[in-house]
Every structure is written in C-alpha cells, then in structure tokens.
Amino acid sequence: MSTQTESVETTSRDLVDRLRASPFLSSLLANRLALTGLGIILLMVLIAVYARLFIAGPFGPGLESIISSQLGSAPDKIAPGWTRGEPLTYFFGTDGQARDIYPRVLYGAWLALKFGTITVGASTALGVSLGIVAAYYSDVVDNTIMRTMDVLLAFPSLLLALALVAIFGSGLWKAVIALTLVYTPRFARVVRGAALKVLEDEYIDATVALGAQDPRVLARHVLPNCLAPITVQSTLNFGLAIIDLAALSFLGFGAQAGTPSWGLMLSNGVENGLLNGIWWWSFFPGLFLAITVLGFNLLGDGMRDALDPRMREAVD
Amino acid sequence: MRSYAQMVSKRFILKRLLLLIPVLLGVGTLVFAVLHLSPGDPARVILGQRASAQEVADLREGLGLNDPIWIQYLRFLWEAAQFEFGESYKIFQGQTVKSVLVDKLPVTIELALYGQIIGITLGIPLGILSAVKQDSVVDHVTRIGALTGISVPIFWSGPLVILLFATYLDWLPTSGRIGATIFLDDTWMPFTFLPEGFSQQLPWFGGPVVISKATEWPLTGMVTIDTLLLQNWEAFISAGQHLLLPSAVIGIYSMALISRMMRSSMLEVVRQDYMRTARAKGQGAKITIMKHGLRNAFIPVVTVIGIQFGTLLGGAVLTETVFGIGGIGVMLVNAIEVSDYNLVQGTVLTFALLFTLVNLGVDITYSYLDPRIQQ
Numbered sequence: 150m151s152t153q154t155e156s157v158e159t160t161s162r163d164l165v166d167r168l169r170a171s172p173f174l175s176s177l178l179a180n181r182l183a184l185t186g187l188g189i190i191l192l193m194v195l196i197a198v199y200a201r202l203f204i205a206g207p208f209g210p211g212l213e214s215i216i217s218s219q220l221g222s223a224p225d226k227i228a229p230g231w232t233r234g235e236p237l238t239y240f241f242g243t244d245g246q247a248r249d250i251y252p253r254v255l256y257g258a259w260l261a262l263k264f265g266t267i268t269v270g271a272s273t274a275l276g277v278s279l280g281i282v283a284a285y286y287s288d289v290v291d292n293t294i295m296r297t298m299d300v301l302l303a304f305p306s307l308l309l310a311l312a313l314v315a316i317f318g319s320g321l322w323k324a325v326i327a328l329t330l331v332y333t334p335r336f337a338r339v340v341r342g343a344a345l346k347v348l349e350d351e352y353i354d355a356t357v358a359l360g361a362q363d364p365r366v367l368a369r370h371v372l373p374n375c376l377a378p379i380t381v382q383s384t385l386n387f388g389l390a391i392i393d394l395a396a397l398s399f400l401g402f403g404a405q406a407g408t409p410s411w412g413l414m415l416s417n418g419v420e421n422g423l424l425n426g427i428w429w430w431s432f433f434p435g436l437f438l439a440i441t442v443l444g445f446n447l448l449g450d451g452m453r454d455a456l457d458p459r460m461r462e463a464v465d
Numbered sequence: 466m467r468s469y470a471q472m473v474s475k476r477f478i479l480k481r482l483l484l485l486i487p488v489l490l491g492v493g494t495l496v497f498a499v500l501h502l503s504p505g506d507p508a509r510v511i512l513g514q515r516a517s518a519q520e521v522a523d524l525r526e527g528l529g530l531n532d533p534i535w536i537q538y539l540r541f542l543w544e545a546a547q548f549e550f551g552e553s554y555k556i557f558q559g560q561t562v563k564s565v566l567v568d569k570l571p572v573t574i575e576l577a578l579y580g581q582i583i584g585i586t587l588g589i590p591l592g593i594l595s596a597v598k599q600d601s602v603v604d605h606v607t608r609i610g611a612l613t614g615i616s617v618p619i620f621w622s623g624p625l626v627i628l629l630f631a632t633y634l635d636w637l638p639t640s641g642r643i644g645a646t647i648f649l650d651d652t653w654m655p656f657t658f659l660p661e662g663f664s665q666q667l668p669w670f671g672g673p674v675v676i677s678k679a680t681e682w683p684l685t686g687m688v689t690i691d692t693l694l695l696q697n698w699e700a701f702i703s704a705g706q707h708l709l710l711p712s713a714v715i716g717i718y719s720m721a722l723i724s725r726m727m728r729s730s731m732l733e734v735v736r737q738d739y740m741r742t743a744r745a746k747g748q749g750a751k752i753t754i755m756k757h758g759l760r761n762a763f764i765p766v767v768t769v770i771g772i773q774f775g776t777l778l779g780g781a782v783l784t785e786t787v788f789g790i791g792g793i794g795v796m797l798v799n800a801i802e803v804s805d806y807n808l809v810q811g812t813v814l815t816f817a818l819l820f821t822l823v824n825l826g827v828d829i830t831y832s833y834l835d836p837r838i839q840q
Contacts, residue, residue, distance in 0.1 A: 182609070300491030303824075304817045305779025308797075312495070312813045315801045316502045392618050396783055399620045400798050412620075419624045419787070424639075428628060435621030443616035450612060 176455040183451020189444030197259040204252045218246035242429040253409035268390040271329040276336020284344035298334035319402040343375040381452045388445035411438045492817045500806045510804045511554045550811035562811035571686030573792035577777040583716025592727020614721030623787035711788040726769040734762040771827030775820040
C-alpha cells in the first residue's frame with residue numbers, strides 16, 4: 150500500500166520535474182491565455198460529448214427531435230425565455246420550424262469538433278507524410294511533391310475549397326475532403342522545413358550507418374523530432390477548419406438542410422431572421438462558433454510562443 | 466555597390482518570374498479539372514433538362530467536348546493564357562466571361578483595398594504600442610483583441626453590425642454599393658471613357674444622376690474613385706457610407722493579424738545589438754525606435770500585409786454575400802450553384818492569378834527591404 154502511494158508520488162513528482170525541465174511545457178503552462186484556450190476547448194468537448202449522448206444519443210430524445218420540424222407541437226419563432234422573464238423555457242428561443250435552438254446549438258459543438266478533428270487529422274497525416282518524404286528523398290520526389298503543394302497554395306484557401314466543392318459536389322463529408330486538400334500543403338511545408346533541419350543531425354547518419362531502413366528512420370527518428378511544429382500547426386489549423394467548415398455550410402455547400410450545424414443555422418438566421426428582428430437564430434450559433442475558434446487560437450498562439458526561444462526570453 | 470544590388474534584384478525578380486510558370490500551369494490544370502471532373506454535362510447545363518439527346522449531342526460536338534482530352538486541355542490552356550473562357554452559360558447569358566470579370570473584379574478589389582487600409586492604419590500603431598509597452602494593460606487588451614478579431618467569423622460579425630448600425634441605429638445603409646436613388650448605369654463599364662457632356666436621364670428614379678459629367682480619365686469600376694472622377698459628391702458620400710461597414714469588418718480581421726506580426730517583429734528588433742549600440746551612443750529611446758527599430762521591424766509585416774491582401778480577396782466570397790455587394794466572390798458562389806462552369810473557371814483562375822501576383826509583389830518588396838534574402 151505504502152509502496153503504491155510512494156510510486157504514485159514519485160511518478161507525479163517525476164511528471165512535475167519533467168514539466169519543469171521542458172521549457173516548452175513550462176512556458177505554455179505559465180501562459181494564462183493559452184490555459185484559457187485549453188479551458189475553452191475542454192468545455193466545448195464536454196458540451197459536445199454531452200450533446201452526443203444526452204440529446205442526440207442513447208440517453209436523450211434522439212437526433213430526430215432536433216432535426217425534424219416541431220410545428221404544431223411547439224411555438225415557433227419565440228424569443229429566448231430569459232428575455233421574457235421565463236428563464237427555463239426555450240433558453241435560446243425557437244426557430245421557424247418551432248425547433249428549440251438550445252439543444253441544436255449544443256449538438257453543433259459535436260458536429261464542429263467531429264468534422265474539425267477529421268479534417269485536421271487527415272490533412273496532418275497527409276501533409277506530414279508528404280513533407281517528410283519530400284525532405285528525405287531529394288530532387289525528383291521533393292520537387293514533384295513541393296511544386297504540387299505550391300500550386301495548391303496559389304489559391305486563397307476558401308477559394309480552393311469552393312473550386313473543389315464545384316468538382317465534388319456539396320455535403321459535409323465532401324467539404325471535409327475539400328478542406329483536407331486545402332490544408333495539406335501547409336503541413337507539408339512546415340514539416341519539410343523541420344525535417345530538413347533534423348536530417349542534418351548526426352544521429353540520423355548514425356542510424357542510417359547502423360543499417361536502419363528508410364521507413365524506420367523516418368518514423369522513429371525524423372517524425373518524433375518534428376512533433377512540436379506539427380502540434381502548433383494542427384492547433385491553429387483546428388480553429389481555421391471549424392470556421393471554414395461553417396463558412397462552406399453558410400454558403401450552402403456544406404451540411405444538408407435541417408442539420409444542426411452552426412454554419413447552416415447562421416445562414417438561415419441571417420437570411421430569414423435578422424431583418425425581421427429575429428436575432429437569436431444567428432446570434433447563438435455564431436457565439437459558440439466564435440468562442441470555440443478563439444479557444445483553439447489562444448492555445449495555438451501560446452504554443453507558438455512557447456516554442457519560439459526568442460518569445461520565451463520575452464516572457465522571462 | 467548600388468549597381469551590384471540592382472543587378473542582384475533583377476536576377477532575383479527574373480528567377481521569381483520563371484518560378485511562376487510551373488505554378489500557373491498547375492493552377493490552369495486544376496481549373497481545367499474543375500470542368501472535366503464535375504459530375505454535370507456542360508451541354509446539358511446550357512440547354513436545360515428539356516432539350517433532346519440529339520440537341521445535347523450536337524452542342525457537345527460544337528463545344529469540342531468530344532475531342533480527345535489532351536486537345537481540350539491544350540485548347541483550354543491556350544485560351545486561358547489569353548484570358549478567354551467563352552461565354553457565361555447561365556448567370557450572364559450571352560456575355561463573355563472576360564467582360565463579366567472586367568466588370569465585377571474592381572468591386573472586389575475596391576472592398577479588399579479599403580479593408581486593407583483600415584487594417585494597416587489600425588494594426589501597425591497598435592502593434593508598435595503593444596510591443597513598446599510589453600505586458601502592460603494596453604498590450605494584453607491588444608493581444609486578446611487581435612486573437613478575438615481573427616476568431617470571429619465574418620458571416621457572424623457582419624450581420625450583427627448591420628443589425629446594430631443599419632437597422633437599429635439607422636446610421637448606415639444595410640447593403641449594396643450605392644444609394645438606390647443614385648443610378649448606376651450599364652454604360653458604367655470600367656476602363657471606358659465617357660464622351661463630353663454625356664448625360665443619362667432616368668425615367669423611373671427622381672434621384673440624382675451619376676453619369677452627367679465628362680471624364681478625362683477612364684472609369685475604374687470602383688465606385689469611390691469613379692464618383693470622384695465624375696465629381697458627383699452626393700454619389701461619392703453614398704458610396705463611402707456603403708463601403709464603411711463591410712470594409713471595417715474585414716479591416717478588423719486584417720488589423721488583428723498585422724498588429725500581431727508588428728508586435729512580435731518589434732519585440733525581436735528591440736533586442737538587437739544595433740538598438741543597444743544606438744542607445745549607448747546617447748540616442749533617445751523614441752528616436753532609436755523610430756529610426757532603427759521601425760524600418761527593420763516592418764520587413765516581416767510587409768509579408769503579412771501581402772498575404773493578408775490575398776486572404777481578403779478570398780474572404781470576399783463571404784463579405785460580398787453578407788453585405789449584398791456584387792463582386793466576383795458572390796458571383797463565384799452563384800456560378801457554382803447553377804453549374805455555370807465557364808464562369809467558375811474564369812473566376813477561380815482570376816483569384817489564383819491575383820493571389821499569386823500579390824505574393825510575387827510581396828517577395829520583391831521583401832527583397833528590396835532586406836537584400837540578404839536575394840542571396
């Protein structure tokens with residue numbers, strides 16, 4: 150028993166020591182803005198999981214209840230309860246089809262984080278592989294990959310996404326594919342740069358001299374040493390992915406009608422609600438969207454500062 | 466010494482121009498793919514669902530869609546190089562894509578320009594202030610403000626400011642480019658001269674007429690500039706009022722990025738040895754910052770400003786949709802919706818070309834500011 154506590158204590162002390170020893174983590178933890186960002190993200194993850202389980206999932210009324218029209222069984226277009234002195238009814242008001250906006254906005258967090266994660270995950274995986282391969286194999290492979298990336302980078306990002314949507318057609322999954330292709334070059338560039346630096350180190354020569362095969366060198370030695378810039382890029386890109394996914398839905402090329410995605414709710418609120426004075430249709434989805442993106446930007450910004458030794462000096 | 470620097474820059478610019486060729490070729494290929502990988506049949510799109518199979522087949526032949534793909538590809542590249550994309554199928558039926566682009570592009574550029582001006586005039590001073598007073602309240606407010614600025618989507622903040630300033634306060638117009646009683650005529654084509662004493666009477670509006678004076682300059686298609694050229698003050702003020710909200714909304718986004726870059730760049734420069742040397746020689750703090758700090762700190766900011774301009778052009782899709790401004794951004798969205806492929810191709814290529822040219826301009830400016838980059 151006592152040994153167990155001891156070992157727990159040692160590991161936690163180890164952890165603290167390791168955190169202290171890592172200038173990246175300690176300066177990140179000292180950055181209050183970054184911690185706030187992390188807090189926002191965790192809160193949104195909680196909301197998303199809650200919405201997935203207790204609104205649209207096995208423990209709630211089900212997805213159908215927030216997607217299908219409730220006309221006839223509930224009042225439509227009513228303002229948030231608290232504006233009328235009834236804080237407990239229709240917290241964010243109801244929409245034109247009498248759907249309660251509150252659970253829809255909460256479920257929007259699930260959609261945003263789910264599709265954001267898939268987009269960022271896929272573009273990270275693709276970009277990192279291409280970047281490392283380009284750095285490792287020089288000349289033809291490098292040039293082919295990086296010149297292709299240059300072409301993709303020659304478009305403003307949302308424009309390229311739109312052009313790809315014109316090819317693939319609209320829908321949330323197709324928007325995810327389009328945005329994955331849009332973000333991939335950024336990862337490829339960052340990783341190629343980082344990998345080129347790592348490849349100059351002597352331990353890489355040593356590993357190769359010891360007879361390690363290419364995939365092993367890349368996966369075990371080059372990749373782990375490029376993780377820091379990859380993490381920063383992913384975090385900053387997460388905010389961008391969530392905004393761009395919402396933008397594609399807003400323009401009518403993303404989520405299908407009825408889906409409780411923030412972008413779609415915003416577009417409906419702006420087109421049909423705002424000019425008639427119905428502000429709550431667009432206000433709440435937009436607020437959640439902005440706060441989530443702010444969370445990722447705060448964290449990503451803090452990470453970038455923590456990684457940059459010059460900025461670290463500035464903090465001291 | 467100077468001639469050597471000039472020689473290097475010429476070589477640098479030439480090299481950058483040569484590098485542009487493969488990129489533009491790639492861009493052209495991708496735009497070509499937009500048409501040929503899209504699920505719809507262009508001939509069917511043009512003729513509509515009711516047309517007979519024979520009519521569709523005839524039109525396909527006429528459009529050259531039955532030719533081998535590589536012939537179509539080469540033909541496309543050849544025409545695209547001359548900026549010819551054929552006629553718009555649907556939205557501007559009968560007009561060439563080129564003429565539509567010439568007509569609409571200035572609208573988008575004007576908006577991006579004003580947004581950028583607002584972003585620069587606010588972003589640079591705020592960034593400097595933030596750096597000079599590092600970790601003060603001003604610094605924190607600016608940094609949080611900047612991060613919030615880039616986190617708030619334009620398609621949310623835009624409608625909210627319209628609601629506040631246009632609907633509730635009624636200070637500014639809700640959408641469009643110019644007042645409804647001020648007539649914008651079809652003859653108002655950019656790059657055209659108006660004949661002496663040209664006048665346009667309006668049968669249905671009682672309002673003032675814009676095109677009433679002769680101009681010595683060809684019109685630009687940008688309302689604020691054209692109304693000035695025509696010396697129509699009322700129209701000029703109206704145009705300015707219409708541009709204020711949209712350019713402020715995108716300007717704040719751009720301000721956020723510029724102030725961030727200005728701050729970090731300034732912080733870095735302040736720590737350089739030459740700054741300490743200047744102070745050690747007895748120069749005052751303010752003069753050191755203005756004389757030695759700013760010039761060096763500006764270098765990375767120029768890059769951000771250039772990249773940001775490209776992003777603003779791309780963001781035009783959203784801004785124009787929200788503010789009801791008829792530029793090429795909103796046109797692209799409509800063209801994709803109705804599968805007006807020629808228009809989609811022309812617009813996407815124009816955006817990519819502009820973006821690439823702005824980036825080229827940034828690189829060249831950068832090389833002048835920091836000649837080390839050329840080596």
